[in-house]
Each structure stands twice: as C-alpha cells, then as structure tokens.
Amino acid sequence: MTLASIDAKTTPPAGQETVLSMVIPTYNERGNVAELIRRLDLTLAGISWEAIFVDDNSPDGTADALKQIARTDPRIRCLRRVGRRGLAGACIEGMLASSATYVAVMDADLQHDETVLPAMLAKLQSGQYDLVAATRYVDGGDASSFSASRGKISRLATKITQRLLGTELSDPMSGFFMMRRASFDEMVPRLSPVGFKILLDIATAKEGLRIAEQAYTFGTRFDGESKFNMQIGIEFLGLLLSKMTNGHLDPRFIFFAIVGATGIAVNLIIFYLALLLWPAASFEVAKAVATGVAMTSNFLLNNSLTYRDRRLKGLGLVRGFIGFCVFGAIGAFTDIGLASQLHHQHEVWWVAGLAGSIVGVLWNYAMSSMFIWRTR
Ligand SMILES: Nc1nc2c(ncn2[C@@H]2O[C@H](COP(=O)(O)OP(=O)(O)OP(=O)(O)O)[C@@H](O)[C@H]2O)c(=O)[nH]1
Numbered sequence: 084m085t086l087a088s089i090d091a092k093t094t095p096p097a098g099q100e101t102v103l104s105m106v107i108p109t110y111n112e113r114g115n116v117a118e119l120i121r122r123l124d125l126t127l128a129g130i131s132w133e134a135i136f137v138d139d140n141s142p143d144g145t146a147d148a149l150k151q152i153a154r155t156d157p158r159i160r161c162l163r164r165v166g167r168r169g170l171a172g173a174c175i176e177g178m179l180a181s182s183a184t185y186v187a188v189m190d191a192d193l194q195h196d197e198t199v200l201p202a203m204l205a206k207l208q209s210g211q212y213d214l215v216a217a218t219r220y221v222d223g224g225d226a227s228s229f230s231a232s233r234g235k236i237s238r239l240a241t242k243i244t245q246r247l248l249g250t251e252l253s254d255p256m257s258g259f260f261m262m263r264r265a266s267f268d269e270m271v272p273r274l275s276p277v278g279f280k281i282l283l284d285i286a287t288a289k290e291g292l293r294i295a296e297q298a299y300t301f302g303t304r305f306d307g308e309s310k311f312n313m314q315i316g317i318e319f320l321g322l323l324l325s326k327m328t329n330g331h332l333d334p335r336f337i338f339f340a341i342v343g344a345t346g347i348a349v350n351l352i353i354f355y356l357a358l359l360l361w362p363a364a365s366f367e368v369a370k371a372v373a374t375g376v377a378m379t380s381n382f383l384l385n386n387s388l389t390y391r392d393r394r395l396k397g398l399g400l401v402r403g404f405i406g407f408c409v410f411g412a413i414g415a416f417t418d419i420g421l422a423s424q425l426h427h428q429h430e431v432w433w434v435a436g437l438a439g440s441i442v443g444v445l446w447n448y449a450m451s452s453m454f455i456w457r458t459r
C-alpha cells in the first residue's frame with residue numbers, strides 16, 4: 084500500500100476529534116475481519132472513526148490478520164489479550180481504550196447490519212439519548228436468520244429478562260449498540276466483565292439512562308463458527324441473578340455459590356452410591372471418596388465457569404487444584420470452629436451452622452479469587 088492510499092483513509096488529522104470508536108470483540112474471526120473493515124469503510128464514509136478489535140489470542144491468528152491491516156490503516160487497532168477469555172470483559176476493555184465521543188460495540192461475524200450505524204450515531208448526536216440499542220424485535224427489525232431452536236432460546240431469554248428485570252429494551256440480548264463514551268466511563272466500575280450480554284448490563288447499570296432503539300435485520304455468519312454454548316446460557320443466568328440483587332452480589336460470587344451447592348449434591352450422591360455399591364468400604368472411606376469427588380468437580384466447574392476468563396491449564400491446573408484443596412480444608416476448619424463456638428454460646432443450632440458455612444464460603448471465594456484464579 085502506498086502513502087497516498089493511506090492518506091485517503093478518513094483518519095482525523097492531529098487536532099481533529101475521533102467521533103466514533105467501533106469496539107469489536109473477536110475470537111477466531113480471521114475470515115471475517117477484512118470484510119467487516121471494508122463494509123465499515125463504506126458505511127462510515129465522512130465520519131471520523133476508528134475500530135478497536137479486542138482479540139482473546141485466537142488460535143486462528145485473527146490478531147495477526149488485524150495487525151497486518153493495521154500496519155497500513157491507522158484507523159484499525161488490535162488489542163490482544165493473552166490468557167483471558169470473555170466477551171463482556173473484551174468489550175469493556177475495548178471501550179476503555181477509546182477516547183472518541185461515541186463508542187459502538189458490534190460482533191465481527193457480520194450478523195450485525197453495519198448500515199444502520201449512521202442512523203444510530205445521528206440519534207446520539209441529536210442530544211436526546213445516551214444509548215442506542217440495535218434491535219431485531221421491533222417493526223422493521225428481523226431475526227428470521229436464526230435457526231428455529233436458537234430463535235426460541237433467544238425469545239425465551241428475552242421474555243425472562245424483561246419479566247425479571249423490567250427492562251424496556253425489546254432486544255436485551257443484542258450485542259449491538261452505540262453510546263456516549265462519557266456515560267460509559269461513568270458507569271464502568273459497576274459493570275461485570277463476566278458473561279456474554281454486555282448491553283443488558285450497561286442498560287441497567289445507571290438510573291435515568293436515555294435509551295433509543297434502532298431496528299435492524301440480523302444476518303447470517305459470514306465465516307467461522309458461533310461461540311454460543313450452554314456455558315454462556317448459565318453465565319447469563321448469573322448476570323440476571325446479580326441484577327436481581329441490585330448488583331450487590333457479583334455474578335462471579337453467584338457462580339461460585341451455585342458451584343458450591345452442586346458440590347453438596349455431588350458429595351451426597353457419591354456418598355450414597357459408595358455405601359450402596361461398595362459395602363466393604365468403611366463409612367469414613369466412603370465419605371472421603373465423596374468429598375474428594377465433590378472437591379474435584381467443584382474445582383473443574385469453577386475453572387470452566389466461574390473463572391472462565393482466567394481458566395487454568397496444564398501445570399497451573401494441577402497447582403491450582405492443590406491450592407483449592409488446601410484452602411478448602413482451612414475453610415472447612417474455620418466453618419466447623421465458628422459453628423461450634425457459636426453453638427456453645429447457646430446460639431440456635433442452624434444459626435450457628437449457617438454462620439459457619441457463610442464464613443467458609445466467603446473464605447474459599449476470597450482465597451480462590453486472590454490466589455488460585457488471580458488475574459495475571
Ligand atoms: N474477545 C472475545 N470475543 C468473543 C468471545 N466469545 C465470542 N466473541 C466474539 O463475540 C462476537 C459474538 O460471538 P458469536 O459467536 O457470533 O455469538 P452470537 O452472535 O451470540 O451467536 P450466533 O448467533 O450463534 O453467532 C463475535 O465477534 C465473537 O468473535 C471471547 O471470549 N472473547
């Protein structure tokens with residue numbers, strides 16, 4: 084590419100503000116990014132814009148492909164995150180890297196119709212709104228490209244969200260929106276980097292946010308594969324539960340507590356099966372096996388769900404498991420110690436037991452977050 088063709092891009096010269104930052108999270112989107120940039124270039128002609136791609140070290144080399152483009156197109160930046168995964172966190176970091184007046188988030192797979200971007204920007208520039216959410220579920224919008232089953236899941240999740248949170252968004256599951264950067268900067272400490280549904284988190288993070296909607300037609304993936312899976316559904320549930328506590332409980336803590344509850348169930352089931360199928364084993368051995376299995380399943384579930392964005396692998400996984408067991412044992416002693424002390428002070432048995440368990444869970448959560456799945 085020649086210098087002349089670089090100059091032809093609408094990069095604002097020094098002293099002129101960048102109006103719009105497009106934040107685009109990517110994971111294995113190598114085959115889509117060049118086409119997306121080409122389409123943004125067409126649709127945003129005349130607007131001074133930049134694109135901040137946030138790539139979680141995609142194995143298909145998306146970051147390389149982007150950096151190749153960025154070498155000759157200064158509007159394009161790629162923020163490569165290593166050792167972390169997660170859509171919401173990627174969007175938040177990308178938006179934090181912007182210094183434009185407005186920021187937009189959109190997927191890289193070309194399912195989001197980029198031609199509505201100028202209309203979204205015009206709504207914000209009118210000064211009447213802080214956020215414009217693109218929606219498939221109003222007149223003029225269309226989601227018929229969804230498969231029948233994904234369409235059903237999307238509509239059901241939309242209804243549940245609207246019921247539980249009372250949000251007026253017609254498409255709270257959408258990952259396509261534009262907002263004033265100043266509003267984002269103000270609310271960012273209240274946002275959760277866990278999960279898939281950043282728009283819902285943003286739209287409910289601040290009272291009085293002035294929201295408009297923009298109809299669009301949801302397209303089909305241009306290239307590559309969807310990352311939507313069961314885990315994402317569960318994470319979404321965590322975000323909903325967190326929102327129902329007015330954000331007092333972090334989704335990560337809610338996942339940790341849910342995983343802990345499944346651990347109790349696993350413990351009891353394995354204990355029961357061991358006593359039933361292995362009559363030669365003593366009561367204590369059966370209980371030890373059940374506890375071991377429950378600890379392992381808790382650890383693996385936390386690794387793939389609660390701390391998905393800091394997932395441990397290889398030797399780190401082994402080290403983490405040992406730490407998890409050690410901290411778990413200390414937590415159990417604390418739990419028993421506190422419960423028995425309260426019980427001796429004539430506290431009702433279940434109050435003493437519950438207080439011990441709460442302290443035990445908080446201890447395990449704090450140690451896990453600080454030492455086992457700490458941010459690298
Ligand atoms: N940085 C980052 N991006 C992600 C991650 N997971 C998904 N993405 C990106 O987020 C966007 C949406 O992901 P998709 O897999 O298309 O999910 P979806 O659009 O909800 O689901 P489909 O309708 O099945 O495509 C895409 O640009 C992905 O590359 C992640 O863990 N990290």
Ligand SMILES: [Mg+2]
Binds near residue numbers: 190192309
């Ligand atoms: Mg998609």
